[in-house]
Structure formats: C-alpha cells, structure tokens
Amino acid sequence: MPDEPDDIYREKTVFSIAMNGYDYDDDNSNMEFTFVGTGSALGLLPYVIGIFLLGVLAIAIILFV
Numbered sequence: 001m002p003d004e005p006d007d008i009y010r011e012k013t014v015f016s017i018a019m020n021g022y023d024y025d026d027d028n029s030n031m032e033f034t035f036v037g038t039g040s041a042l043g044l045l046p047y048v049i050g051i052f053l054l055g056v057l058a059i060a061i062i063l064f065v
Contacts, residue, residue, distance in 0.1 A: 008037030 015033040 005037040
C-alpha cells in the first residue's frame with residue numbers, strides 16, 4: 001500500500017495462503033486481516049466542523065456589529 005500508517009485508521013482485507021504453488025480462490029476465503037494504523041477515525045470531520053463554525057462566527061459578526 002502506498003499510504004502512510006498515519007493516513008489509515010483501519011484497513012480490512014481478505015487473506016489467503018497458497019502452498020506448494022497452488023492458487024486458492026480469494027473470493028471464498030473466510031480469513032480476514034485487519035491492519036490498524038495510527039490515523040484518526042474522524043478523518044476530515046474536524047476540519048469541516050471548524051470551517052462551518054468559522055462561517056457562522058463571520059455571519060454573526062457581520063449581522064451584530
């Protein structure tokens with residue numbers, strides 16, 4: 001994966017093992033591997049809320065000052 005662990009919160013993938021050169025059907029595999037990165041689960045949500053609050057503050061200043 002080209003992403004940094006700081007950019008990933010959790011990534012789940014199907015996991016299969018091939019032994020002796022045989023390929024197994026990945027679509028029917030019941031094994032899953034979950035990578036837990038150091039990223040935040042919130043993602044861009046704090047930035048969106050911050051921009052919204054700054055917009056409300058700017059409107060309040062324009063209307064009441």
